[in-house]
Amino acid sequence: MNNPHLILAVLFQLTQLLLVVLAAPMLTGWVNQCQAWLQNRSGAGLLQPYRVLNKLFHKDAVIADNASWLFRITPYIVFACMWLAAAIIPILAVDLPFSQAADVIALVGVFALARMFIALAAMDIGTSFGSMGARREMLVSFLAEPALLMVFFTASMISHSTQLPGIVEALAHHQFVLYPSLAFAGLAFVIVLLAENARIPVDNPSTHLELTMIHEAMILEYSARHLALIEWASSLKLFAYISIGIALFLPYGIAEMGNWAGLPAAIVLLVGKLALAGAALALLETVSAKMRIFRAPEFLGTAFLLAVLGLLIHFLLGA
């Protein structure tokens, strides 16, 4: 790789990083807006998450007396993990320099790292809500993670690569083929996405009802800039997950590295896909009811089953 090429690649990478971190709250706002429309409310608008972040950044942080350094450092680690994840995923263009650093298995590891820290920080203060939320989060995630890995393995088997750019390249630039195994993996991925991002059948992101919340219970003790970072990280996580979904199942139209001319088209297409995915997510959340926490293992077991079936069908049919 010669020098100008490298600079160009880094520029592309930085563009993607900046765009993702700025656009992530907008996606959350869009999902909330769609939900509001579906519930016959007028909604708070696309920019509401930015206003919330702005408000939180201008407040003074209140931290419990017995909080350790772990509690303080966790928001930064979580935010960094999610941003790193967004850097690995080919969102705007394939073959970015950073994506060579980690494959899909490492990506799952990055998500796991953030989750571990947030669970530890929730238990750090020693309130009952925090540890309850941490326990529930771990219950959900240890069931969701194998399913997510199986989804990635199915895509890797098809494209003979565990690198996300390799997978996207293999799926996007070949002749159109119907992959039944990918359809199964896609269904499993939707379930994992709902569970991991604390969306409705598993968790309710807008509730503060103590018996039902998972994610919110863990971050109850956070305030001001810490809370802002965690909220932003949640938006980034949702953005990252939806981008993984797009990369695996709808990769058509992604820009080539160094192709500045193709970038506007890629961005327009990406915005369209994200808007569609966000609306679909809102619709899914509106039509489904929150399930009991003890039904969640069965729900996630279904995801694992679907992903394994996809893998088996790939072996049988070769597609």
Add this chain to the structure above:
Amino acid sequence: MQIPLALQFVNLLASMLLLIVFAMLAQRRILSLINLFAWQGALLALSTFVVAYTTAQHHLYYSAALTLLLKVIVLPWLLHRLIRKLNIRWDVETLLNIPTTMLAGIALVIFSFNLAAPISQMSQGITRGLIGIALASVLLSLLMMLTRRKAVTQVVAFLSLENGLFFAATSATQGMPLVVELGIALDVLVATFIFGIFFFQIRETFDSLDITHMEKLKDD
């Protein structure tokens, strides 16, 4: 290895068939079970139609139409009428709990895919991978018959088993003679009628459709 789009579509339908059998295995409500059975029939009809179109075998069109008529409209309607008359809408009781059944189901799928692999090696057709899926759905339906307690669900499982066999016949070996298919269709229809009569008899004798009551011998 590039296979034609129509065959890819049949593959997709086959995978969805397998998915529906799994959904039936996990289903707790009898009404949804019957609806899933109707969907299974619809998929079967569609896949038969696609196979008929690609292989230009005209008798398969009749068979697809027959499947549509019988398994999507008549049989579900009969079953709906039956459960309305018997007044059974409550949840299905299973012998094993659902997650265990699902794990057993995955084991069965692996087993049948392995079992079908040498058979598919011998056949020349490009749809040979479908034998494994058909076998898996037959075995899963058998599993459903084993794990369910109520007679109605066992009958739905039996019908789903027949669907699996039918799928193997049409997709993997490109269909049976029309006379045989007509005979089977008639058999299934008659069987459902007879099962219906049986249900009433069972309920009259035991006051329940739970077949575990049949294991007890009467002393009087």
